[in-house]
Each structure stands twice: as C-alpha cells, then as structure tokens.
Amino acid sequence: MKELSLHILDIARNSIEAGSDMISIIIVEDLELDLLTIEIEDNGKGIDKKLIDKVTDPFFTTRKTRSVGLGLALAKESAIHCDGNFKIESEQGKGTKVIFSYRYSHIDRAPLGDMGQTIMTLISLDGDIEILYSHMYNNAQFNFDTRNVKKVLNGVNINEPRVLIWIKDYINESILMLHSQV
Template sequence: MKELSLNILDIAENSVKAKATEINIEICETADSLSFSISDNGKGMPPDFLKQVTNPFTTTRTTRPVGLGIPLLKLAAEQTGGSFEITSRHFKDFPETHGTTTSASFFKNHIDSVPLGNIVETVVTLIQCNPDIELVFVHKTDEKTVSLDTKELRAVLKDVPLNSIEVILWIKEYLNEQYSQ
C-alpha cells in the first residue's frame, strides 16, 4: 500500500464485512507521529481467530487462503518503530457490545514511513459504497480538527441516500474545505 489512507480503507472494509452499522475512524497526528484507530460494532471475532489474525494465512475470504490486509498494516506500523493492536468482542460472548477496534501508530520521520495520502477519498469511497452505515470520521492535528458524522447529514437528508452524487460531491468538498482552512 502506497498510502496509509489505503490501509485505513482496507481495515474499514473488514468492518463492512463484519456487518457493522457504525464505523469510527479517528486519526491523531503530531509533528512526528501519526496514530489511527478504526472501531466498529460489527460481529467481532472469536478469541481463537483473533489470536491468528496477524498471520497472513488467516483470512475470511473464500477465494484464496491468504489474507494480507492486517499483516500489511502491522508491518507498515512496526517498521517505523510504531505499534499495532487489534481487540475484538465476539457477538457470542458480548451480545450487546460486540465489535472490533484496530489501532496503529507510526513515526513519521522514519525512513520507512508511508504518507497518510488522500484520506478524503477513503472517507468518500466508504460512504459511496456503504450509504447505510453510520461513519464518524475525526482527524486531529496540532492545528485543527477535521470531522464528519454521517448521522448529522442523514438527519438533514432524510430519505435521500448518502451516496447520491450531489451528496457525495458535497461531502468531498466539505472535507476538503476543512483541510484547506
């Protein structure tokens, strides 16, 4: 992956697959570090699967016995001197509070550090493809906080789907404006 925002999209796709109805993406950035966490209220993973989940030969896909998404992110974080963590509450053990949280931190000045890249495109892509999921996005830096909560948009839009092109273009500009301010 050439951008961390692609890893974020990839991990959020796991939340979609776990039938999450809410996904939270939070990014915290300082001058020399970047960390993010992606949490969802999806079905969660059983403890045995969770233990194996950073192994490339663990996957939920049915077309191939290899899954590289999580191992790639773990490697990307650890090779900058950062860290990776994944916790999960399986729906069988936690019927009310199930879900998964994936967090990673990076040292931006490390030679192997990958840039965040186009995070706006990641957020917009997730909404385009999953208009019924509630997405909360927060990106904090030393200077500002950029945020988006689809629940607020939905309250205004009522029956109009979030992935209507007019709405998608609005969201894109709404985020870009917050970044450029």
Template sequence: MFSEIALHILDILQNSLYASATIIEIHIIKPINSNEITVRICDNGSGMTKMQLHKCFDPFFTTKENKAAGLGIPFFKYAAELSGGNFSVESDKKNGTEIKAVFCTDSINCIPVGDIFSTVYSAFISNPEIYFYVCIDINGVSVNCDSEKFTNRFYENFSLSAGTINEEKKYLENKLKCFDIYKADSACFADYLKKISVQGGKNED
C-alpha cells in the same frame, strides 16, 4: 503493502463491513509536539474469537469465504512497524474490533497519509446504511464529521437537483482539506505538521 495510510484504512473498513458492523469509527490523531500519528478504527461488528485474533496477523489466514489470503491486517501492521511504530488489535464476539496503528512521522519509512477525503467520501456514499464517525485531530486542530449528517444533506439536495452533488462533495472535502494531509508525502510530512500547528490548520502554499 499499500503506499498510503488511507488505502490501509479503506482495506480495514472492508473487514468491518464483512463483519456486519453498523457503526464504524475512524480516528487519526497527532498530538502537539509529537512525532507519532495514531490511526484507530473501531467497529461493532461480529468480532473475532480468541483463535481468530491470534491468527489474524498471519497473511494466509482469513475468515472470509472464497478468499485466498487476508492481507489487510498483516500489511497494515508491517507498514506501522516499518516506520518504528506499533500495531495492535483488540476483538471479541461481544464488543466488535478495534485496530490501532501508530506511525512515526519522522521516519523515512513512514508512508504518507494519502487521500483521506476520498476514503471517507467513498465509505459514506457507498454504505448509507452504516453510521461512520470520523475524527481527525492534528496538533490540536480538530475536524469531526459523521455519515448521518452528511448523507442526509447529500440525498436531500440530490432529490432537488443533481447539480448539487458536487456541492455536497465539496462540503465534506472542505471539512478535511484544512489539513491537506492527504497531499503530504513522507519526506515533508513531519515539517508539514509543524507548519499547520502555527497556521491554525491552513496550508498556505
């Protein structure tokens, strides 16, 4: 099992790419006055048959060739349920796949969100042919970004000067950094969420 939610997300994104998805959405939602954070990943990939959907929680089942085990979904499910949350998968051959994991942030077993910035950034840059949409909404403070606008800015500037790569990286980082949730550890995460709801999404360490 991974030590951060961000790493679970990255692993699930690999499943979406393997399923030939061209559109992938990532939603991380924590409503005001709630102790639950919901992670939802949707794609328009090839989806799963009813039999595959039934077996996807089995760590020894995989649809990928030359892969011994499919641990991504079972481990993500285990992490969510260990915190007292829940996990679900909806999929069919026509509409792709939707995975939803709910974590209880006041549980000692809730893993930290982790480095969401690096997860999103690497997905955008490594897969320019894929459209990614990311929505992070914590206590009513929302950040939205998509790969099309970001990648266009990145490559436009790259063609002018290699020195602007860091500027573009900083652009996306600043879009997400107002929460600093990727720095939070499980012990202080619940208190942190309360803190940013008062500070308007800014961490004043």
C-alpha cells in the same frame, strides 16, 4: 500500500463485512510527540479470541474467495517498520478496534493519502453505514458524522453522486484547513 488511507479503507471494509453499522475512524497527527495514530473501531460481530493472533498472518483469511488476507498484515508490518505499534482489541458480538501508529517523521512512513476519497468510497459501498471520522492535527480538530449529513439531506440519498463528491471535497478541504492552523 502507497497511502495509509488504503489501509484504513481495507480495515473499514472488513468492518462492513463483519456486519457493522457504525464505524469510527480517528486520526491523530501529533508533531510534538512525532506520532501518527490511526484507530478504527466498529460494532460488528467481533473476532473470536482464538483468531486474534492469526488475523495478522498474511496466509490466514476467513474469506472463501481467496486464500490470503493481506490487509491487517500489511498495516501491522508498515507500522512496526516505521517505529510504531499495532494492536487489535475485539469482543465477539460487540465489535473490533484496530489501532496502529507510526513515528511521524520516519522516512519510510507512507503519506496519509486521500481521506475524503476513502470516506466517500466507504459510504458508496453501504449507504446505511454510519461513519464517524475525527481528525486531529496538533491542537486542531475536525469531525465528520454521516448522521449529521443525512439529517441535512432530509431524505436525499447519501449515495447520490453529487453528495458523495461534496463529502470527499468537504473532508479534504477540512483536513487542509487543519494543517494550515499551525
């Protein structure tokens, strides 16, 4: 994929399909350690221990609509190719955590991409989902929580187009501010 945010979107969509009502997305850009780490955790139904090793096989899927499942396989391959790691932790009935990392300076590492658009898309897929997004860049940090946004909206639907556009812009502007604090 051309942007890492598309891997995040794909994995978080899996979380929604697994019955999650809470998804945590953490991105850590640590230039001192030359490391980009992405962690996506949900409270969905989890993955059976027998299937954990199979879910990164591109020719394995639990979906009935297609016979391949490329999302996790592509994320794993891109991380390993860029001197990083990939790990899945899951417990049935409790949820799943996917952690993948990249050498930040690796020439083949895709750019992070449009995280505002990614979060906006996830909310538009399911307005009841709660998303916790934390982004760290060196020593600076930005946090976004849909529960706080819903409180401020005071009954206005979070899926209103103007709200979604505000969310996208707010997240992207906050990330730009993080990067400018170096």
